Amino acid sequence: MKIHFHGTAAAEGFPGLFCRCEHCMKAIELGGKNIRTRTSVTIDDVLKIDFPPDTYYHVLRDRYHLARVEDLFITHTHHDHLYADDIRMRMPVFASEPAHPLNIYGHDMPMRLLTEHLERNETCFRFQRIVPFAAVEAKTARVTPLPADHNPMETCLLLYIERNGKRILYGHDTGWFPDETWSFLQGRTIDLAIMDCTNGLLPERRNHLNIEAVVEIQDIFRREGIFHPGSQMIATHFSHNIGLMHDDLSNIFEPHGIITAYDGMIHHVSELA
Ligand SMILES: [Zn+2]
Ligand SMILES: [Zn+2]
Numbered sequence: 247m248k249i250h251f252h253g254t255a256a257a258e259g260f261p262g263l264f265c266r267c268e269h270c271m272k273a274i275e276l277g278g279k280n281i282r283t284r285t286s287v288t289i290d291d292v293l294k295i296d297f298p299p300d301t302y303y304h305v306l307r308d309r310y311h312l313a314r315v316e317d318l319f320i321t322h323t324h325h326d327h328l329y330a331d332d333i334r335m336r337m338p339v340f341a342s343e344p345a346h347p348l349n350i351y352g353h354d355m356p357m358r359l360l361t362e363h364l365e366r367n368e369t370c371f372r373f374q375r376i377v378p379f380a381a382v383e384a385k386t387a388r389v390t391p392l393p394a395d396h397n398p399m400e401t402c403l404l405l406y407i408e409r410n411g412k413r414i415l416y417g418h419d420t421g422w423f424p425d426e427t428w429s430f431l432q433g434r435t436i437d438l439a440i441m442d443c444t445n446g447l448l449p450e451r452r453n454h455l456n457i458e459a460v461v462e463i464q465d466i467f468r469r470e471g472i473f474h475p476g477s478q479m480i481a482t483h484f485s486h487n488i489g490l491m492h493d494d495l496s497n498i499f500e501p502h503g504i505i506t507a508y509d510g511m512i513h514h515v516s517e518l519a
């Protein structure tokens with residue numbers, strides 16, 4: 247299974263869109279893996295999570311074709327996760343006739359926003375409202391939404407994704423998991439966990455996680471048998487506020503066996519093991 251990381255930054259991007267802080271200046275100077283766009287991942291080119299404003303750039307840079315995506319899951323409506331105006335570009339006049347409809351899944355707020363932006367067109371879009379703990383059989387995977395600790399004014403979702411016998415936890419945007427999310431994960435297996443690390447070495451772990459919390463979650467996963475010896479954790483969604491370059495993050499995470507995501511990174515989950 248191919249996991250393609252198209253963007254790995256928090257809402258502002260890295261360097262921040264309007265920022266001139268020393269961290270952003272350093273990122274510009276160093277370039278390469280220090281340049282981070284807004285966060286999204288695709289799985290095997292057919293399942294996409296979130297639709298940030300940088301999606302068009304991702305398509306050009308990473309050479310993947312959005313027309314192939316069959317399932318689009320939206321975790322919440324922060325603008326770095328849902329830029330609905332560009333999803334409209336799948337409609338007639340803007341695009342050639344689609345080979346299949348795009349199935350879009352989200353809780354109340356993404357569904358409300360999308361149905362206001364997109365005309366009803368069954369050959370283009372099929373909308374499905376999803377709620378925590380109710381698994382959906384999507385076209386390309388079985389997905390169970392779980393509550394995140396993020397925006398208290400919105401039901402923000404984590405995703406437990408089962409595809410080809412493997413299980414992926416899509417773990418952001420979130421702070422420390424709510425109790426009911428921990429209860430769900432108890433007794434289950436995760437082969438790959440993709441985790442929020444917005445706060446880096448800053449002490450905050452509510453609404454977004456930091457490095458310490460990501461490592462602690464991995465410890466719990468291992469202790470509780472949620473992780474097996476072949477399981478992998480990947481940290482992503484980094485804010486400019488943390489002031490850590492890609493190499494700084496890698497040096498911190500490597501001893502824990504955690505991979506630091508960067509834009510364009512491809513990670514393979516072996517379907518044989
Ligand atoms: Zn975000
Ligand atoms: Zn900055």
Ligand SMILES: [Zn+2]
Pocket residue numbers: 322324327396419
């Ligand atoms: Zn958010």
